[in-house]
Amino acid sequence: MRRLQIAVIGYNQDKSSEKTNQIAYQVGTEIAKANAVLICGGLGGVMENACKGAKDHGGMTVGIIPQEESKFANKFCDVVIATGIGYARDFVVATSADGIIAVGGGVGTLIELCVGYMLKKILVTIPSSGGTAENFGGRYLDDRKRVFIQTSQDAHTAVKIISDYFGSQQES
Amino acid sequence: MRRLQIAVIGYNQDKSSEKTNQIAYQVGTEIAKANAVLICGGLGGVMENACKGAKDHGGMTVGIIPQEESKFANKFCDVVIATGIGYARDFVVATSADGIIAVGGGVGTLIELCVGYMLKKILVTIPSSGGTAENFGGRYLDDRKRVFIQTSQDAHTAVKIISDYFGSQQES
Amino acid sequence: MRRLQIAVIGYNQDKSSEKTNQIAYQVGTEIAKANAVLICGGLGGVMENACKGAKDHGGMTVGIIPQEESKFANKFCDVVIATGIGYARDFVVATSADGIIAVGGGVGTLIELCVGYMLKKILVTIPSSGGTAENFGGRYLDDRKRVFIQTSQDAHTAVKIISDYFGSQQES
Amino acid sequence: MRRLQIAVIGYNQDKSSEKTNQIAYQVGTEIAKANAVLICGGLGGVMENACKGAKDHGGMTVGIIPQEESKFANKFCDVVIATGIGYARDFVVATSADGIIAVGGGVGTLIELCVGYMLKKILVTIPSSGGTAENFGGRYLDDRKRVFIQTSQDAHTAVKIISDYFGSQQES
Numbered sequence: 001m002r003r004l005q006i007a008v009i010g011y012n013q014d015k016s017s018e019k020t021n022q023i024a025y026q027v028g029t030e031i032a033k034a035n036a037v038l039i040c041g042g043l044g045g046v047m048e049n050a051c052k053g054a055k056d057h058g059g060m061t062v063g064i065i066p067q068e069e070s071k072f073a074n075k076f077c078d079v080v081i082a083t084g085i086g087y088a089r090d091f092v093v094a095t096s097a098d099g100i101i102a103v104g105g106g107v108g109t110l111i112e113l114c115v116g117y118m119l120k121k122i123l124v125t126i127p128s129s130g131g132t133a134e135n136f137g138g139r140y141l142d143d144r145k146r147v148f149i150q151t152s153q154d155a156h157t158a159v160k161i162i163s164d165y166f167g168s169q170q171e172s
Numbered sequence: 173m174r175r176l177q178i179a180v181i182g183y184n185q186d187k188s189s190e191k192t193n194q195i196a197y198q199v200g201t202e203i204a205k206a207n208a209v210l211i212c213g214g215l216g217g218v219m220e221n222a223c224k225g226a227k228d229h230g231g232m233t234v235g236i237i238p239q240e241e242s243k244f245a246n247k248f249c250d251v252v253i254a255t256g257i258g259y260a261r262d263f264v265v266a267t268s269a270d271g272i273i274a275v276g277g278g279v280g281t282l283i284e285l286c287v288g289y290m291l292k293k294i295l296v297t298i299p300s301s302g303g304t305a306e307n308f309g310g311r312y313l314d315d316r317k318r319v320f321i322q323t324s325q326d327a328h329t330a331v332k333i334i335s336d337y338f339g340s341q342q343e344s
Numbered sequence: 345m346r347r348l349q350i351a352v353i354g355y356n357q358d359k360s361s362e363k364t365n366q367i368a369y370q371v372g373t374e375i376a377k378a379n380a381v382l383i384c385g386g387l388g389g390v391m392e393n394a395c396k397g398a399k400d401h402g403g404m405t406v407g408i409i410p411q412e413e414s415k416f417a418n419k420f421c422d423v424v425i426a427t428g429i430g431y432a433r434d435f436v437v438a439t440s441a442d443g444i445i446a447v448g449g450g451v452g453t454l455i456e457l458c459v460g461y462m463l464k465k466i467l468v469t470i471p472s473s474g475g476t477a478e479n480f481g482g483r484y485l486d487d488r489k490r491v492f493i494q495t496s497q498d499a500h501t502a503v504k505i506i507s508d509y510f511g512s513q514q515e516s
Numbered sequence: 517m518r519r520l521q522i523a524v525i526g527y528n529q530d531k532s533s534e535k536t537n538q539i540a541y542q543v544g545t546e547i548a549k550a551n552a553v554l555i556c557g558g559l560g561g562v563m564e565n566a567c568k569g570a571k572d573h574g575g576m577t578v579g580i581i582p583q584e585e586s587k588f589a590n591k592f593c594d595v596v597i598a599t600g601i602g603y604a605r606d607f608v609v610a611t612s613a614d615g616i617i618a619v620g621g622g623v624g625t626l627i628e629l630c631v632g633y634m635l636k637k638i639l640v641t642i643p644s645s646g647g648t649a650e651n652f653g654g655r656y657l658d659d660r661k662r663v664f665i666q667t668s669q670d671a672h673t674a675v676k677i678i679s680d681y682f683g684s685q686q687e688s
Contacts, residue, residue, distance in 0.1 A: 002593070062595055080521070081580065085257075085604075085607075088264075091584075091600055095584040095598045107289050107314040111290075114280075114282050141282060142277075175422070209423055232423075234423055240439040240603075242349075249346070250381075252346065254440045255435075257429065258601060264425060429604070432604045435604040449658075450660055451630050451634050452634065454626075486623040488623075
């Protein structure tokens with residue numbers, strides 16, 4: 001049985017606040033504890049802090065980066081997918097995830113949320129982290145109402161919503 | 173001097189109403205009259221009606237489709253770009269446009285709007301066409317406020333906003 | 345009835361010789377005379393000279409570039425598709441073509457030939473132009489023998505092989 | 517220090533012989549023993565057998581598939597990257613690899629070899645496995661001679677060529 005793949009999406013380092021980074025770290029920690037694989041865009045800010053949280057707790061991390069050279073990934077990625085397809089890699093992050101957690105984030109994060117929505121992935125945001133997570137949590141993105149974007153107060157619950165949905169594939 | 177490339181984004185045929193299709197037809201008409209090239213996702217609904225409007229008025233149309241076979245394009249596309257990259261082709265529609273006009277639309281349209289926003293394209297929606305055009309016009313998409321999404325009452329003004337921005341490359 | 349889309353693939357400006365550029369110009373000329381749309385990678389060398397040949401003879405040209413900004417296209421492209429997906433755009437050039445003509449070319453050209461081969465496009469090379477056109481014309485690319493790569497002595501015949509295959513969609 | 521990522525490329529299940537599958541299994545085994553991460557296209561044939569070899573020996577495997585749904589991956593992939601970009605995912609397999617080993621293979625394998633060549637990755641084929649590995653080993657792919665495609669008699673040596681190049685990042 002393959003491990004769950006949970007994507008963490010959010011700000012790059014240029015916009016992420018200390019508070020948002022801490023939430024990202026906690027999300028990474030909880031993904032590791034749930035024995036899921038952390039998928040992300042592989043760059044800085046929320047992505048890097050989530051990866052660090054996962055690695056500090058024995059997790060596995062995958063960075064799917066826009067560039068065609070692995071060196072652009074943050075150093076906490078176990079596996080680097082160097083797509084070379086630019087920001088269209090946002091699609092690959094979302095399609096590769098079983099569930100998606102948004103922490104802060106700008107319009108790139110919104111794109112990833114939209115792709116997940118289109119594909120009816122389990123979507124959760126942590127509104128206290130700001131940005132896209134705050135502005136687009138607790139709602140639908142279009143009139144078809146394909147999947148409700150859930151909100152969570154904290155990292156533990158956010159991961160639990162996804163792992164509960166897929167059943168108890170982990171023993172933690 | 174290359175002609176302006178204006179993208180029309182919006183509903184596929186399964187969601188587009190008669191009214192929305194008429195607005196799309198008018199947008200295509202106005203793009204042709206402005207001597208610009210119409211770019212779109214090449215499928216049905218808003219895309220097909222916009223292409224038809226342009227072709228009925230001597231315009232040039234380009235359909236950038238998700239599939240790798242040209243046969244999936246609507247029959248009003250002069251040129252078909254069969255990307256084969258699935259819905260990640262939304263990125264290509266937006267990056268290839270000098271300006272973007274949203275007519276109705278669901279979450280796919282929102283993705284294209286987001287990509288245009290990220291790249292600071294001129295963005296205009298026609299809110300009376302419903303959907304994404306109604307819900308996301310007249311606002312920013314993230315806290316960076318990269319580009320304000322303008323709104324227009326009608327097709328003529330929507331095209332004029334874009335062609336005026338790029339100066340008088342046409343004689344209409 | 346949509347016009348035929350013929351791709352011209354080959355060297356970028358850093359490797360293309362004067363002779364190869366002249367052949368590319370002739371291929372572009374013949375595509376225009378056949379009333380087909382010229383598709384190419386939109387950059388320099390073979391791509392630019394083919395586009396120039398087509399434009400000098402009233403043709404239509406489309407450049408499908410790796411970058412996400414149109415400014416990188418050569419100035420003889422009527423339409424620029426700014427894919428932003430890097431050299432994976434080689435796939436889009438080949439999938440968008442009804443037939444493909446190779447003029448010179450290195451490994452990027454070989455990739456485009458391979459994609460066309462995989463999809464059973466009509467493939468023609470002009471061996472006298474050197475490079476991939478010389479080394480991979482007149483053969484199959486794998487043991488499945490999906491489509492034989494034809495060779496041509498000159499630009500006129502190369503275009504004729506493709507347009508004859510698709511019937512007389514033009515009056516020239 | 518990130519673990520080496522070695523790509524195994526080759527036939528899908530419809531063309532792969534028993535012998536080729538056995539070689540693929542051995543290559544996967546050796547990649548696991550070298551403590552490298554196995555990267556592949558995630559489908560059947562050479563890809564599946566290489567993954568199985570790695571999993572039987574405690575390795576880690578990543579499948580980068582053309583589809584946008586993970587269910588199309590073979591069951592020996594620890595991580596599935598569901599690109600949704602079709603066969604353009606061949607680029608992602610090659611760009612994500614530090615070194616590439618070809619086992620059998622048709623024109624899709626040749627595309628991956630070409631991308632690796634363009635990016636000057638360490639390339640090794642096992643000619644006895646047939647197909648692209650036989651036909652394109654021990655040569656250059658274009659006149660620029662960017663990187664010589666090495667050949668190997670067996671799986672152990674193929675992996676050793678790559679791991680030796682990157683130094684002793686493993687203790688096996």
